[in-house]
Amino acid sequence: xxxxxxxxxxxxxxxxxxxxxxxxxxxxxxxxxxxxxxxxxxxxxxxxxxxxxxxxxxxxxxxxxxxxxxxxxxxxxxxxxxxxxxxxxxxxxxxxxxxxxxxxxxxxxxxxxxxxxxxxxxxxxxxxxxxxxxxxxxxxxxxxxxxxxxxxxxxxxxxxxxxxxxxxxxxxxxxxxxxxxxxxxxxxxxxxxxxxxxxxxxxxxxxxxxxxxxxxxxxxxxxxxxxxxxxxxxxxxxxxxxxxxxxxxxxxxxxxxxxxxxxxxxxxxxxxxxxxxxxxxxxxxxxxxxxxxxxxxxxxxxxxxxxxxxxxxxxxxxxxxxxxxxxxxxxxxxxxxxxxxxxxxxxxxxxxxxxxxxxxxxxxx
Numbered sequence: 001x002x003x004x005x006x007x008x009x010x011x012x013x014x015x016x017x018x019x020x021x022x023x024x025x026x027x028x029x030x031x032x033x034x035x036x037x038x039x040x041x042x043x044x045x046x047x048x049x050x051x052x053x054x055x056x057x058x059x060x061x062x063x064x065x066x067x068x069x070x071x072x073x074x075x076x077x078x079x080x081x082x083x084x085x086x087x088x089x090x091x092x093x094x095x096x097x098x099x100x101x102x103x104x105x106x107x108x109x110x111x112x113x114x115x116x117x118x119x120x121x122x123x124x125x126x127x128x129x130x131x132x133x134x135x136x137x138x139x140x141x142x143x144x145x146x147x148x149x150x151x152x153x154x155x156x157x158x159x160x161x162x163x164x165x166x167x168x169x170x171x172x173x174x175x176x177x178x179x180x181x182x183x184x185x186x187x188x189x190x191x192x193x194x195x196x197x198x199x200x201x202x203x204x205x206x207x208x209x210x211x212x213x214x215x216x217x218x219x220x221x222x223x224x225x226x227x228x229x230x231x232x233x234x235x236x237x238x239x240x241x242x243x244x245x246x247x248x249x250x251x252x253x254x255x256x257x258x259x260x261x262x263x264x265x266x267x268x269x270x271x272x273x274x275x276x277x278x279x280x281x282x283x284x285x286x287x288x289x290x291x292x293x294x295x296x297x298x299x300x301x302x303x304x305x306x307x308x309x310x311x312x313x314x315x316x317x318x319x320x321x322x323x324x325x326x327x328x329x330x331x332x333x334x335x336x337x338x339x340x341x342x343x344x345x346x347x348x349x350x351x352x353x354x355x356x357x358x359x360x361x362x363x364x365x
Contacts, residue, residue, distance in 0.1 A: 060101065065089075076113070085109070086144070095131035095150055103136050106144040106162070115150050116206050119188050123195040127206035137172065228287075228298045228319040229361060230312060238324065238350065239301055245354050246299050252361070254299040262286060270307045279308060284315045299361070313341060322357060 049065050055074035060081035067087025071077055076093030079085075080100045086107035091097055095113030099105070113134045116125030132151030136142070140154050143162035154160065155172030164178040195201075201209045233239055239256060246254040265286070269279045309321050322343045343360045347353050 096133040099136045100138045103140040105142045108145045111148040122200045122202035125206045228316050230321045231301045233324045256301045
């Protein structure tokens with residue numbers, strides 16, 4: 001029994017090696033000759049289309065699906081003769097979609113024949129559906145990136161302009177676009193606020209999310225003890241080394257800043273597009289989303305100076321800032337609320353820099 005098992009494992013290991021070698025050289029061949037990829041893609045695409053068409057409720061003669069598309073329930077779709085559908089289409093067919101003969105749909109057309117209820121007992125919707133068939137008439141031409149909503153009937157010979165959103169019936173032979181945009185209905189505000197206040201939120205299927213899960217969605221920043229260090233580095237060669245070295249310290253999470261929102265807020269504040277109060281509000285919202293675990297010490301490495309350090313110190317009372325400026329002529333640093341929360345390093349020795357940062361952080365743990 002043991003020998004047989006060892007033999008099987010050896011065979012599997014050998015097969016795994018063969019697969020790895022094959023994949024390595026296959027990807028290399030594809031990189032050197034992109035036509036190989038196109039050939040494989042086209043062969044797979046043809047098989048994909050045949051399989052998809054075989055699942056559709058009814059398909060007439062000479063129908064064509066160009067490229068890949070997604071159909072939620074293929075049996076809910078009816079294609080009459082000579083229907084052409086462009087690549088990237090998405091059909092939500094739970095309420096039935098009928099496309100009559102000689103209709104042409106361009107790329108990225110989205111059609112929904114069912115929708116969730118948004119005036120029920122969950123936000124943004126519940127798990128109940130409203131089913132409304134969509135019927136597209138004979139000889140209809142639908143442009144690229146068009147969205148068609150549940151219950152719409154498009155008459156024979158109509159043309160729908162590129163990028164339109166169609167929410168009501170289109171009469172035969174009409175040429176329709178959806179501009180200008182207009183408000184068609186107002187949501188029930190009281191119902192919305194009621195669901196919001198009771199944490200009635202639905203998942204992707206509209207089913208109510210348990211209160212235990214919702215509790216993790218939003219924790220006010222003033223109820224957390226967030227230990228945050230903003231590490232501002234002007235020497236780009238230091239960034240990776242600092243991230244690796246500091247990330248090895250226990251209870252520390254170190255990242256290079258990737259908050260584009262923060263950069264925009266900082267820029268707008270500096271250029272007086274937004275005032276102090278607005279900046280505080282925006283930064284508070286941003287860090288309520290980003291920081292959740294008070295047991296960790298967050299180190300956020302920034303590659304450039306920013307003018308809102310004092311605001312960050314206000315919304316994060318335990319935060320500190322480290323400036324590393326090892327240039328020949330260091331620039332003047334902005335005035336901050338408390339000197340014990342700021343460390344300015346002008347040393348050029350990398351080991352000394354790391355040592356000073358570590359001591360500064362460890363003294364706060």
